[in-house]
Amino acid sequence: MSRLVVIVAPGSRGDVQPCIALGRGLAVDGDRVRVLAAERFRTLATGYGLDFAPLSADPSEVLGSAGGREWTEGGRNPATFLRGLRGALAPVLERLLEDVHKGAEGADLVLAPTLGFLGAHLGASLGVPDVELHYQPSVPTRAFAHPLLPWAARLGPGGRLLSYHAVDTVAWQLLRPEVDRWRGRSLGLPPAGWRGPRRKETPALCGFSDAVVPRPKDWPARVHVTGYWFLETAAGWRPEPRLRDFLASGPPPVYVGFGSMRPSETERAFTAVRTALRRVGLRGLLGTDLDFGDDDLLTVHDVPHAWLFPRTAAVVHHGGAGTTAAALRAGVPALVCPIFSDQPYWGDRVSRLGAGPRPLPFRELTADSLTARLLELSGNLLFRRGAQYVAARLREEDGVARAREVVRDVVSRVR
Structure with missing residues (x-):
């Protein structure tokens, strides 16, 4: 029964x-x-x-x-x-x-x-x-x-x-x-x-x-x-043509998103993200409702992390438990920009695991601070190695x- x-x-x-x-x-x-x-x-x-x-x-x-x-x-x-x-x-x-x-x-x-x-x-x-x-x-x-x-x-x-x-x-x-x-x-x-x-x-x-x-x-x-407890991407899910084309048109981008958090300074933060990505010469996928209309940036909505993150060069996120897990499982380095709750804890764990630099608190996120962290994130190959080591262990579970x-x-x- x-x-x-x-x-x-x-x-x-x-x-x-x-x-x-x-x-x-x-x-x-x-x-x-x-x-x-x-x-x-x-x-x-x-x-x-x-x-x-x-x-x-x-x-x-x-x-x-x-x-x-x-x-x-x-x-x-x-x-x-x-x-x-x-x-x-x-x-x-x-x-x-x-x-x-x-x-x-x-x-x-x-x-x-x-x-x-x-x-x-x-x-x-x-x-x-x-x-x-x-x-x-x-x-x-x-x-x-x-x-x-x-x-x-x-x-x-x-x-x-x-x-x-x-x-x-x-x-x-x-x-x-x-x-x-x-x-x-x-x-x-x-x-x-x-x-x-x-x-x-x-x-x-x-x-x-x-x-x-x-x-x-x-x-x-x-x-x-x-x-x-990972949820696999639904069998019938397909990416939008614009996302598929963007990924195919150049090197892997950096994903930047802050989950369902709604801090009052979202527009300021993503303007800083846009500036920092351009300074470092990185393409970006932005998880936001804002539309910057740039060739090297694409806004995305409701794309399964399990599908998306392995196709990125790195992930910048708020440090939610689920997003942290998805980035680690993908084996890509991550920069955590915690806002509140347990997010600083997960940012510290990512850093201690060697899968990314020390966290950058969201309230301290500026074009200059993010530029410095993106240079560190993309230039230190040890972060990718650390992320891939954790990913290999997660795949065994x-x-x-x-x-x-x-x-x-x-x-x-x-x-």
Whole structure:
């Protein structure tokens, strides 16, 4: 008898796409998989044969709001980040929670990110197991600090461990009033209280690679570093003729894009990008709505990274977990220009892996600073060698297959 597996994906494409890849893998066992995501991802999910239920909170609209801009432009200060998170979600959080409740109806298994412990609440209400989804290393460890509190690394093993509890505690307190009301009103559960749901035995799937984030020795057995959940390009997808012709008309270009981030200075940033690329003599593919109309530049929209990045000379991006993974898998050097959240962490990882220069924070991006980094990025052959070394290790992994094994074990133990 098939089960209904519900995957909650309340984020941008970088969060949704790995969930769809994971869902496809789970469907191999005959389970029905339903993805909960913003409406604009419906076609993406159903195109891969998955069920879909919409979440009314669209991350692009949230990030484009006044609260969203304050959130994304708050820098690396974790207190500012968490307050901004609440400010961005506050107008839509009640609707989002109701959408999650409705979309999870009938689930036999819930997979959800740790934000607000959604999976734990749903699992308790439905009487079914839940599994945590981690896109970055956010399980407590003494090996390194929480990605949002990098300065805690200087405090030693105890301080590094404490950084995770600090972030989790503050995030829960910010979201607790709305979540506790949701538990009582819709889920029929008592308030989770000051400490929140207990998570000691909940299985956790970490959708990143041990080749990029070596697994800490003090992580418990419940934590599984599976490797990335890559979504292969749909069989029927074809590039637009203008993109195909541009790639064929000269040397491989540099891709520059900042994902679904919507910083207020986008036009200024891409003007600097245009100037820097010309100074260095590089062609460019720009992931933006702006149109510069230059022969050596082409704007692109919604092109699968798995197809595009191997055809580039290098990638300049914001450091989202999904984009970072795609660039590393392509074996091309990358420059990360982090904006907020865990993006500085991934930029640091790329640099430490020897796959690119040190990160250039987005707020420091100018024509001069980017010119210097592009010269470094294109002139240092060791960056390409480092990226290709990581890519070779990633090709040996099958993160989706490993995650499917873990889920099978969870279900068998429940039975």
